Each structure stands twice: as C-alpha cells, then as structure tokens.
Amino acid sequence: MSEMEMDAKLLLGMRLRKFRKENGYSQSHIANVLGIERSTYTYYETGKTVPVIFDLMRLADLYDTSMDDLLGFHADQSDPLAFGDPRQPVRTAVRRKERYLSEVVQDLSSEERQLLAFYRSAKPVERRQFFESLRNGRRKEHRRTTV
Structure with missing residues (x-):
C-alpha cells in the first residue's frame, strides 16, 4: 500500500x-x-478499511452533504482534514485528486459504476426515495436475520 493511499x-x-x-x-x-x-x-474511522461507494453515498445523504465535501475535496482551506495539503500548488493537488479518483474508479465493480451513474442522473427527490427504499430493505433483511 502506497503512502498516499494510507494518507x-x-x-x-x-x-x-x-x-x-x-x-x-x-x-x-x-x-x-x-x-x-x-x-x-x-475500521472506517480509523482508516483500516474504506467504505464501499454505496455506503459513502448513503453517508453523504445522511449528513446532507455532497460526496466531494464528505471526501474533503471542497473543504475549507483552513480545514486540516481537507484532501491534500492546502499549501501545495493547485496543480499538484489536482493531479493527486485525479490519481486518487482514478484508483477508486478502477476498484469499483460494474454494479457500483451503474449505481453511481444512476445516482448522478437522478433528481434529488429520486435520490432520497432510492435511499429510503434501500434503508427499508436493509431493515427488513436485518430483522429476518436476527429473528
């Protein structure tokens, strides 16, 4: 694992x-x-593992923020948790972001790519309805496995 990936x-x-x-x-x-x-x-919070894109999308929805904000791409420059060092030249930060996104996209399954395409093309109300149906499905599945 590269140092950049660990960071x-x-x-x-x-x-x-x-x-x-x-x-x-x-x-x-x-x-x-x-x-x-x-x-x-x-493990997600300690950096041992990374959530799948689907869970990141649900977290962004729960926190009423964009994926970019959740990942730190639009963070205030004074935010120490912003992606990349704010003192770096802009071009270096952009290249770093592009490289990171390229790696993330390569790791996505075909289903995850389709889900992301659907999410991006959906209207806000459709996104909320979609997440609500997923939450309800997870709750039903969780109840079945715990009974």
Whole structure:
C-alpha cells in the first residue's frame, strides 16, 4: 500500500468521524443505518478499511452533504482534514485528486459504476426515495436475520 493511499484512508476516516460527531450520531447508529457491524464502521474511522461507494453515498445523504465535501475535496482551506495539503500548488493537488479518483474508479465493480451513474442522473427527490427504499430493505433483511 502506497503512502498516499494510507494518507487518503486516514484522512477519510478522520472526515467520517468529524461528520458523525458534528451530526451527533454514535458509531452504533451509523453502523445500523449502513447495515454493518459497529466494528466495521470503527475500521472506517480509523482508516483500516474504506467504505464501499454505496455506503459513502448513503453517508453523504445522511449528513446532507455532497460526496466531494464528505471526501474533503471542497473543504475549507483552513480545514486540516481537507484532501491534500492546502499549501501545495493547485496543480499538484489536482493531479493527486485525479490519481486518487482514478484508483477508486478502477476498484469499483460494474454494479457500483451503474449505481453511481444512476445516482448522478437522478433528481434529488429520486435520490432520497432510492435511499429510503434501500434503508427499508436493509431493515427488513436485518430483522429476518436476527429473528
């Protein structure tokens, strides 16, 4: 694993923790929303693992923010959790972002790419309805497996 990849995972984890705390949620609550174990979500915040794009989209929706903001691409320059060092020249930061996004896209499955395309083409109301149906489906599935 490259140093840049490790840095990106740690920064993402710190941003996830920041958004969660700012919104007053516990790790358990977020894990329930995502339909995952709390320990899995803890790994996200510590940078040990990275959420799948689908879960990142749900978190952005939950926190009422964009994916770019969640990932730190539009963070205030004074934000220490912004993606990249704000003192770097703009071109270097842009190249770093492009490289990172290229790696992320390469790791996406065909289904994840289709989901992302659907999400981007959907109207805001369709996005909310889509996430609500997914949440309801996860809750039903969770109830079936725990009964």
